[in-house]
Amino acid sequence: MGNVEPQVATTGGAQPQASPSTDGFQLVIDALKLNGIDTIFGLPGIPITDLTRRAQADGLRVLSFRHEQNAGYAASIAGFLTQKPGICLTVSAPGFLNGLNALAHATVNCFPMILISGSSEREIVDLQQGDYEEMDQLAVARPVAKAAFRVLHAEDIGVGIARAIRAAVSGRPGGVYLDLPAKLFAQSIDAAAGKGSLIKVVDPAPRQIPAPEAVKRALDLLKGAKKPLVILGKGAAYAQADADIQSLIEKTGIPYLPMSMAKGLLPDTHAQCASAARSFVLPEADVVMLIGARLNWLLSHGKGKTWGGKSPKAWGGQTFIQVDISPQEADSNVRIDAPVVGDIGSCVAALLAGIDRGWAKPPAEWLGAIAERKTKNVAKMAETLAKDPVPMNFHSALNVVRDIVKANPDAMFVNEGANALDFTRSIVDMYKPRKRIDVGTWGIMGVGMGYCVAAAVVTRQQVIAVEGDSAFGFSGMEVETLCRYKLPVCVVIMNNNGVYKGTDVNPSGGPDVAPTVFVKGARYDKIMEAFGGVGVHATTPAELRKAMEDALRSRKPTLINAVIDETAGTESGRITSLNPSAKKK
């Protein structure tokens, strides 16, 4: 243990003895290191500044952000990418609250993350006596966290961190809050006792083997299907069972749809990928197997017109199989005929083992109908992408991004926005697992630059981010962080001068612009230049292509202000149905 200070003990009038002691700061650092945690995303300040300094001195990578929300998003996605809890460290009350958004995001998306926040003194908080940044943080965090703990005594730090790690990664992963009051850090205890109190967590995310009868039930349904379909979700990507998932798809011959962050689990260009025929396969399929995907709003709750139901809430007649680690997930929206509960690695392995030699591929009629739709839609898209309008639009810009990603399949790909998200998701193919990281279950904005930092640091790969101009604004100041750590990140801003688009007018005729409109012709590229990165103003696909190629070659932090037609884009992108104001129009 580093940084051990002698503690003077005087017992029974004997000569003072120096017995080595340690403190709360050190025990937190040692407990994290003992459990293989090597990176902290955070923002220093009272009472955790020394924790960041000493963690860095002790060999942890400590990445400082400009706002805790971005550090939190970085931690959450680091958890998704590594299966280890991403750590976000914040100061008390306001810093904690800034980090809370990301904690909720981690919980909702099933990403393992631990938000560690310093807090003020319990005695004062509980009597509401007005301490510096007083807040009952544990109570505030609880509703949005998978679990929340507070440690009051240095000798309990080992248990606190062990419990936080287990809660974050076991079963359905999620966000965990760990409250560390300021006084804890300075507490001094005997070094040997401190060391003995630390816990190296054994098997933090134990495998969960599915019941053989559940596997058989699922396989029997698949065997009897005439129009089977698999939907792969981000739980499948998280599980890192890539080879088995690919074998399952290929051996069964069943067409599959990847959810957004499952894109690339198998290459999007795979013959069995049905993405280009999505609106055909969902209502037509008879047996649907969900692997690590929930039937939430992103899948229209498994019912209604998307699924061929006669009315918005009607069941479409599908039989569902759901592979998930959470035993409570089944039946949350529609009946699940065959829940297969377990970790995806074990479940997919068991399904594979149950596929016998005589397994019949799905009927040719079904596969043929999908192939026909795909060919038609792909041709239509190719025609759109081949156009070269002036000014550049989403399609002509994303056609460039699509080529660049194809040529750099190992690059991490970050994506957020409204239209910038929807168009990109369907135009830019992914070729490898866990490359695409995006707005996730809530469809939020603000994850962009935090994700970029984490993706670059955790994977050591180059990062490409496609950002709406509105989405970028939520985390834009972190371009300084990209420059400070010299990260190989190329940010492309689809700049159409506003939220959705830049053409709204103030109906009152008053001096303010419409609420959805930004400064016209804004030069986002200058922000990157301000911190020593490369800024490029691109108004044509050729300029965009050159700038992206240069960025990937140089590995310098680069921001490309891709100016697109300000009339391009629809209100709320593809979720117009959820926006009452867009519905009215």
Ligand code: ADP
């Ligand atoms: P998507 O948004 O891509 O559809 P969701 O976030 O809705 O994906 O679903 C992910 C699902 O995966 C969750 O229900 C979660 O319980 C499950 N999950 C996460 N990790 C695992 C795992 N290792 N094994 C099995 N299921 C998992």
